[in-house]
Amino acid sequence: MPRIVRPTAYGSPDVLAVTEVPTPRAAADGVVVEVRAAGVNPVDWKLYSGTFHAVAEDLKDAAGIAASMPSVGLECAGVVTEVGRDVTGVRVGDEVIVYPVTAAYADRVTAPATSVLPKPAGLGWAEAGSLMLTGTTAVHALHAAGVGAGDTVLVHGGSGGVGLMGVQLAAAAGATVIATAAERNHALLRELGAVPVVYGAGLADRVRAVAPRGVDAAVDFAGTDEALDVSLELVADRTRIASIAGSPRRAAAGIAVLGYGPGQDAGTEVRTAARGQLVEQAGSGALRVVVATTFPLDEAAKAHEVGLAGHAPGKLVLIP
Numbered sequence: 001m002p003r004i005v006r007p008t009a010y011g012s013p014d015v016l017a018v019t020e021v022p023t024p025r026a027a028a029d030g031v032v033v034e035v036r037a038a039g040v041n042p043v044d045w046k047l048y049s050g051t052f053h054a055v056a057e058d059l060k061d062a063a064g065i066a067a068s069m070p071s072v073g074l075e076c077a078g079v080v081t082e083v084g085r086d087v088t089g090v091r092v093g094d095e096v097i098v099y100p101v102t103a104a105y106a107d108r109v110t111a112p113a114t115s116v117l118p119k120p121a122g123l124g125w126a127e128a129g130s131l132m133l134t135g136t137t138a139v140h141a142l143h144a145a146g147v148g149a150g151d152t153v154l155v156h157g158g159s160g161g162v163g164l165m166g167v168q169l170a171a172a173a174g175a176t177v178i179a180t181a182a183e184r185n186h187a188l189l190r191e192l193g194a195v196p197v198v199y200g201a202g203l204a205d206r207v208r209a210v211a212p213r214g215v216d217a218a219v220d221f222a223g224t225d226e227a228l229d230v231s232l233e234l235v236a237d238r239t240r241i242a243s244i245a246g247s248p249r250r251a252a253a254g255i256a257v258l259g260y261g262p263g264q265d266a267g268t269e270v271r272t273a274a275r276g277q278l279v280e281q282a283g284s285g286a287l288r289v290v291v292a293t294t295f296p297l298d299e300a301a302k303a304h305e306v307g308l309a310g311h312a313p314g315k316l317v318l319i320p
């Protein structure tokens, strides 16, 4: 029987459990995909950690298990095993990238056919399964900050999943990219076309030293107070600062706050439209998906512990 990883309660990664489920069937406008790789993203643990939801005690039974738990896994890649009767353009046996999708930490997923894109032959499974969430987010942030040729852009969190995408996409667009990261990730960032700087006290001065003509735009993929403060200090036009982290200070600062919380810009059109471009760039090798570590499905909790530590150099990926 197919297996799926689900949180059994709100809490830390040890609430994740593998259970067996019946083989899913395709809806008329959907497909079933045998998952070969599922990308791990911070939103996955935020869904059950309580970050997004205050968990009322009366939702839990005596064993501490909540009545209705969210599923985890918002992106994957795999092979189509069933196609709904109304679906055209997708066939059993196609190798595909699936995004957006839910419950992707599994052997099999169902998805609407609109979420399915052909996987380029030269792109590995782990890379294909972890390209989309970070890629579309980075495209949205660079779009919101208006980053283009001739700009100097500061990328906070340049060595994270979203950051590594943002760095490459901004450089490909013709911008000069300054990216913050821990020193051990600087060689990788240089390889990808950025000027790396260490985050922490004195960041604004370090950025000024490598950008004597100033910084035109900033994208915040780190979500720290420092990222906000340094962006506000160095970028004259606040409409050219975009953050993917919500906070009261960001909401009050007059910058673009991107995401799914109240008052944030979800950027659905930009993100949906970006998928084709990302597949093409990753397939041609112009865009590199940096995979830090792969884990078997039953080690999802371990993957989340590594992710929660906050310093994985690239994507964490589950391989069923």
Ligand SMILES: NC(=O)c1ccc[n+]([C@@H]2O[C@H](COP(=O)([O-])OP(=O)(O)OC[C@H]3O[C@@H](n4cnc5c(N)ncnc54)[C@H](OP(=O)(O)O)[C@@H]3O)[C@@H](O)[C@H]2O)c1
Binding pocket: 041, 042, 043, 133, 134, 137, 156, 157, 158, 159, 160, 161, 162, 163, 180, 181, 182, 183, 185, 199, 200, 221, 222, 223, 224, 244, 245, 258, 259, 260, 307, 310, 311, 312, 313, 314
């Ligand atoms: N709003 C949205 O639509 C949206 C979409 C995707 C992600 N997100 C959020 O964006 C954040 C980043 O996601 P991700 O997938 O890129 O996470 P990630 O892969 O875990 O990357 C986190 C990065 O943050 C860096 N970092 C850690 N401490 C830092 C500090 N004090 N200052 C600056 N950078 C620091 C780390 O760099 P070093 O390893 O070099 O220390 C690491 O590479 C998460 O909070 C996620 O939930 C939001």
